[in-house]
Amino acid sequence: MKTLLNLIWLVLSGFWLFLGYLLAGVLMCVLIITIPWGIAAFRIGVYALWPFGYTTVQRRDAGAASFLGNVIWFLLAGWWLAIGHIVTGIALCVTIIGIPFGIANFKLIPVSLVPLGREIVRTDQPFATR
Template identity: 75%
Template sequence: MKTLLNIIWLVLSGFWLFLGYMLAAVIMFVFIITIPWGIAAARIGVYALWPFGKTVVPTPTAGVGSFLGNVIWVVLAGWWIALEHLLSGIALCITIIGIPFGIANFKMIPVALMPLGKQIVDMP
């Protein structure tokens, strides 16, 4: 079932979200000092490409550094990726079939805003 959901997700919004995250990752990789944000953007981008069957959990050792890094991330790229999730979720909620995918988009907004200090793990 999760494979079918992932395929539908990929067609409806996953590919475009993935491209948005990869654009942010490439921009972050250009500037040497922002490479950690580029790695986080690429990691979350792969999750946005194929999200069903995975979940996001907080890293237990994340501290103040992750918080400060997330503040910088929101200013640099997090707000427009979160906006991409919001607009995609609203568009998907227009149809009955798209409502679960729209809700999944809304659930990804916190991760888009604060990717540092999070891990993506397989669901049991």
């Protein structure tokens, strides 16, 4: 079932959201100092491409550096990506078939706003953090 949901998601919004994260990651990698944010954008982009069967959990070792990094991320790219998730989620919720995908889009908003200090894990092992 997860594979079917992921395939439908890929066609309806996953590919376009992935391209948005890819663009954010490339723009972040242009400057040397923002490469960690670019890597985070690529990681979340893959999650946005194939989200069913995965979830995000807080990392135990995240600290003040993650907080400061998330503030910078939010200002540079996070709010743009969150707007993309909101618009796509609303558009998908217009139809009954799209409602689960719209809800999945809304669940991606927190990780698009503050990605550092979170880890993407399989849903069958949500407590397996580093």
